Amino acid sequence: xxxxxxxxxxxxxxxxxxxxxxxxxxxxxxxxxxxxxxxxxxxxxxxxxxxxxxxxxxxxxxxxxxxxxxxxxxxxxxxxxxxxxxxx
Numbered sequence: 790x791x792x793x794x795x796x797x798x799x800x801x802x803x804x805x806x807x808x809x810x811x812x813x814x815x816x817x818x819x820x821x822x823x824x825x826x827x828x829x830x831x832x833x834x835x836x837x838x839x840x841x842x843x844x845x846x847x848x849x850x851x852x853x854x855x856x857x858x859x860x861x862x863x864x865x866x867x868x869x870x871x872x873x874x875x876x877x
Contacts, residue, residue: 790833790838790856791837792838793831794808794810795828796827796829797825797827798862802827808826808827820865822865823864825863825864825873826864827860828860829861830858830859831857833850833856833857834850834855834856835850835852835853835854835855836852837854839851839856860874861874862874
C-alpha cells in the first residue's frame with residue numbers, strides 16, 4: 790500500500806520524515822541521532838490499493854483483500870536503535 794507510510798514523531802504525531810514501506814533507490818536521506826520514527830509496514834493481498842472508510846479514519850483495501858499493519862516506534866541513537874513500543 791504505497792500511499793501509506795510511517796512518519797517522524799516530534800512535537801506532533803505525524804511529522805517529517807516520511808518513512809516509506811518500499812525501496813526508493815534514489816532516496817539519499819540518512820537517519821540521524823535523536824530522530825523518533827514510527828515505522829509502519831503494511832502488507833496487503835490483492836491490488837494493494839486502499840481507501841478511507843466512511844468513518845474518516847479506517848483504512849481498507851479497495852478490493853476487500855486482506856491486509857495487515859504493524860507499528861514500531863524507534864529512537865535513533867548513536868549506538869543502536871531504541872525500540873519504544875513493546876513487542877506483542
